[in-house]
Amino acid sequence: MTDGVLQLELPGSDAPAATSGMLPSFVVGPENELVVAPLGRLLGDVALEEAAQLFNPLVLVGSSGSGKSQLVQAIVRHWRRRLEPAQVEYFTAADFCREAQVAADEARLPAWRSGIRGLRLLVVEDLQRLRPRPSFQQELRDAVDAVTGAGGVVIFTAEREPAAVSHLDSGLRDRLAGGLTVRLQRPSLAARRAILQLAANARGIMLTDAELGRLAQREAGSPTELIGRVAASTKPRPAVAAPTAKHDHSPSDSREDFAKLKQIIAVTARFFSVTQAALIGPSRRTSLVEARNVAVHLARRLTNLSYADVGRGLGHRDHTTIMHAERRLAERLAHDPMTQQAVDELDRLLR
Numbered sequence: 205m206t207d208g209v210l211q212l213e214l215p216g217s218d219a220p221a222a223t224s225g226m227l228p229s230f231v232v233g234p235e236n237e238l239v240v241a242p243l244g245r246l247l248g249d250v251a252l253e254e255a256a257q258l259f260n261p262l263v264l265v266g267s268s269g270s271g272k273s274q275l276v277q278a279i280v281r282h283w284r285r286r287l288e289p290a291q292v293e294y295f296t297a298a299d300f301c302r303e304a305q306v307a308a309d310e311a312r313l314p315a316w317r318s319g320i321r322g323l324r325l326l327v328v329e330d331l332q333r334l335r336p337r338p339s340f341q342q343e344l345r346d347a348v349d350a351v352t353g354a355g356g357v358v359i360f361t362a363e364r365e366p367a368a369v370s371h372l373d374s375g376l377r378d379r380l381a382g383g384l385t386v387r388l389q390r391p392s393l394a395a396r397r398a399i400l401q402l403a404a405n406a407r408g409i410m411l412t413d414a415e416l417g418r419l420a421q422r423e424a425g426s427p428t429e430l431i432g433r434v435a436a437s438t439k440p441r442p443a444v445a446a447p448t449a450k451h452d453h454s455p456s457d458s459r460e461d462f463a464k465l466k467q468i469i470a471v472t473a474r475f476f477s478v479t480q481a482a483l484i485g486p487s488r489r490t491s492l493v494e495a496r497n498v499a500v501h502l503a504r505r506l507t508n509l510s511y512a513d514v515g516r517g518l519g520h521r522d523h524t525t526i527m528h529a530e531r532r533l534a535e536r537l538a539h540d541p542m543t544q545q546a547v548d549e550l551d552r553l554l555r
Contacts, residue, residue, distance in 0.1 A: 208233060208394060209231060209232065209233050209234075209394045209395050209398045210231075210232045210240060211229040211230070211231055211232075211398065211402075212229060212230045212231075212232060212240075212243055212244075212247065213229050213389075214229060214230055214247070214274065214275075214278035215247065215278055215281050215282045215285070219269055222445055225232070227243075228249060229402060229526075230243075230274060230275060230278075231391065231395050231398045231399045231402065232395070233391055233392040233394055233398075233428065234389075234392065234394075235389040235390070235391070235392045235395070235441075236386075236388055236389050236395075238386050239264070239275075239386045239388065240543065241258075242255070242258070242259050242262055242386070242443050243275065243279075245258065246262075246279045246282070246283075246357070246359075247278065247279060247282055252283065252286075252287075252324060252327075252355075252356065252357055253355045255357055256352065256355050256356060256357045256517055258271075258356060259383055259384035260352050260357055260383050260384075261348060261352065261357075261358040261359065261360060261379065261383035261384075262358070262360070262381055262383055262384050262385075262386070263331070263359075263360045263361070263362060263365075263366060263383065263384070263385040263386070264276065264359070264360070264362075264386055264388060265361070265362050265363070265364060265365055265385060265386065265387040265388065266361075266363070266387060266388035266426075267363060267381070267426060268363065268426070269426030269427065269428035269429065270388040270426045270427070270430075271388060271426070271484075272329070272361040272388065273329060273361065273482075273524045273527055276294070276327050276329065276359055276361055277294070277527065277528060277531060279325075279327065279359065280292060280294045280325070280327055281531070281535075284323045286322055287325070290319070290322075290357060291322075291323055291324040291325065292323065292324065292325045293319075293320065293323050293325070293326055293327070294327045294329075294527075294528055295326075295327070295328050295329070296328070296329045296330050296333065296521075296522045296524050296525050297328055297329065297330050297332075297333045297334040297335075297344075297404070298330065298332050298333045298334075298335075298521075298522055298525075299488075299521075299522075299525055300328055300340070300343075300344060301334065301335045301337070301340045301490050302486045302488075303316065303484070304316070304339075304340055304343050305340075306486055306487055306488060307450075316348075317343070320343075320347045320350075321346065321347055321350035321351065321475060322350075323351050323356055324351070324353075324354075324355075324356040324357070325351075325356060325357050325358075325359075326347060326348075326351050326356065326357075326358045326359070327358075327359045327360075328344070328358075328359070328360050328361075329360070329361045329522075329524045330361060330362065330363070330522060330524060331360045331361065331362035331366065331372075332362050332363050332364060332369050333522065334369075334371075334372065336371040337408045338373065341372065341373045341375075341376055342373075344376060344381065345373070347377045347399030348379050348465050348511070349379070353405055360380065366380040366381065366385065367381065368539040390423060390424065390425060391426075391430070391436045393420055393421075396420040396424060396430055397416055397417075397420045399417060399427050399431070400419050400420055400430055400433065401414055403430065403431045403434040404416075404434050408512070409434065411434075417434050419434070422472065435523045451462050458509075461507040461508055461509045461513070462509070462513070462517065464503075464506060464507050464554075465503050465507055465509060465513075465514065465517045466517070467554065468499055468502045468503050468506065468507075468554060469483060469484065469499055469518070470518070471550060471554055472495055472498055472499040472502065472550060473495070473548070473555075475495075475549070475550055476491065476494075476495040476498075478491070478492060478495055482494075483495055483499065483518075484495060484517075484519035484531055485519060486519070494536075494543075496518065496529060497529040497530075497532050497533040497536070498533060498543075498546065498547060498550065499518065500514060500518065500526055500529040500530050500533065501529075501533045501534075501547060502529060502547070502550060502551065502554060503517070503518075504530055505551070506551070506554055506555070510523070511523035511524075511526040511527050511530075512526075514526045533547075
């Protein structure tokens with residue numbers, strides 16, 4: 205730790221900052237010291253029950269790009285390695301509602317509900333997007349009761365404190381108030397310097413102290429904004445401007461990228477013998493989720509579209525859902541030759 209800044213290593217963060225906006229460590233400055241204790245337990249070697257006794261539920265609050273998703277997805281990866289996969293689940297609030305609705309429509313709500321309530325770690329992102337429908341809110345409230353009552357941990361992320369999310373029912377709001385809510389503050393000067401240095405290292409860039417100081421001097425709303433400063437400061441000069449134009453997302457490039465995304469969806473659906481409507485639809489059937497994850501992976505590899513852009517093209521899904529899908533496929537590729545073979549074949553067809 206230097207200048208009151210701590211770098212928390214995140215398990216399994218192998219997505220390069222140059223393309224994903226993620227770093228292998230999470231920088232915590234003195235302005236965010238309250239988050240150190242819960243993260244230390246949730247990313248360490250202690251039993252999950254110990255964390256459950258100290259804070260439960262945990263709510264991480266911050267603006268888009270503040271690092272909430274990076275943290276909770278690292279926690280999910282960590283505990284999926286230590287627990288049975290069926291004991292850990294991650295949703296966005298929108299996906300939680302979508303899955304509950306699909307389970308009800310397909311007459312399998314009791315089984316779905318039993319699976320959720322039997323979890324040891326439940327993570328729900330973007331709480332402010334939870335639909336106001338009473339049945340969805342009751343499902344989530346009952347899930348919180350069941351998981352915490354059995355010694356498990358529930359974690360939420362939100363853009364604002366639960367008390368300020370007006371459409372939450374009082375019972376759910378009371379349960380969240382009984383846990384720990386931590387707001388991720390804007391990075392201080394010392395934290396900004398550390399984040400910029402990490403981003404430069406990830407890109408293989410040497411920054412002088414003067415350059416670091418210049419980039420860090422201006423306040424930033426989030427770590428993502430700082431990573432963008434490193435990218436902007438190292439764009440090629442006009443003599444080699446062609447690559448820069450590609451990554452600047454000009455209108456013509458964006459049209460080409462969205463056209464490519466449509467092609468990826470069509471080819472992936474045909475390869476996995478599903479309809480395009482099903483691929484971008486709400487169903488969470490395992491075969492569709494796997495095909496969808498492959499489509500996300502290919503979109504991120506073959507286009508310059510952001511997570512939010514890919515999400516819009518894949519059935520108006522939230523950017524955090526797309527980030528999660530990309531990571532799930534990366535984990536699968538590491539140990540499943542059949543999936544790697546499918547991705548390679550699709551990549552060949554699409555190129």
